[in-house]
């Protein structure tokens with residue numbers, strides 16, 4: 001089966017529609033409506049968390065989806081689709097891409113990333129794999145392991161990348177990453193303005209994911225409130 005993802009999103013915007021249980025909009029119904037708005041605005045794809053949200057968004061939009069399952073385990077800091085169990089559940093929805101965290105940290109149950117990739121390829125040969133990375137070392141490891149897409153999702157969110165922002169020094173890190181990896185790069189994480197989206201595409205990213213700046217009203221409202229504090 002041909003995977004439509006790369007053609008569909010090339011040079012375009014993917015909108016992440018996510019709300020965890022502790023967020024005000026937590027609801028598959030609401031996420032599907034968010035995705036409807038994203039599609040109406042012209043988004044080429046959606047990124048979504050959890051099997052139920054993914055299914056609701058598939059029904060609502062028919063757009064290609066990057067699927068994840070955020071899951072906390074007591075023995076690991078890796079939470080984005082951390083084990084083969086979540087990878088399987090997400091892939092079984094029929095999403096075009098499954099993304100998982102690649103940040104060099106120990107995974108739950110001591111699962112090894114290399115084994116997960118092999119197993120996933122065996123079970124889901126038509127589904128693309130995206131690596132949610134934080135620093136160059138881990139992005140290069142994902143590239144070496146054959147991930148189809150190198151994402152910058154975790155930059156600034158791990159101890160190794162604390163305090164860093166993808167936009168630092170006019171996207172210096174992204175420029176370097178684009179030179180060093182073989183697989184297409186999808187910029188994601190803290191891209192919070194149309195200008196930054198455009199810059200990432202101009203630099204050569206295959207596509208860009210924007211989330212909170214579009215779909216998290218609490219985050220958007222807080223930026224306004226902070227301006228008058």
Ligand SMILES: CC(=O)N[C@H](C=O)[C@@H](O)[C@H](O)[C@H](O)COP(=O)(O)O
Nearest residue numbers: 016153157189190191210211212213
């Ligand atoms: C670090 C982490 O858990 N990131 C998550 C990954 O799926 C989402 O919470 C983000 O919203 C998504 O990556 C898009 O990024 P931003 O919302 O910054 O545009």
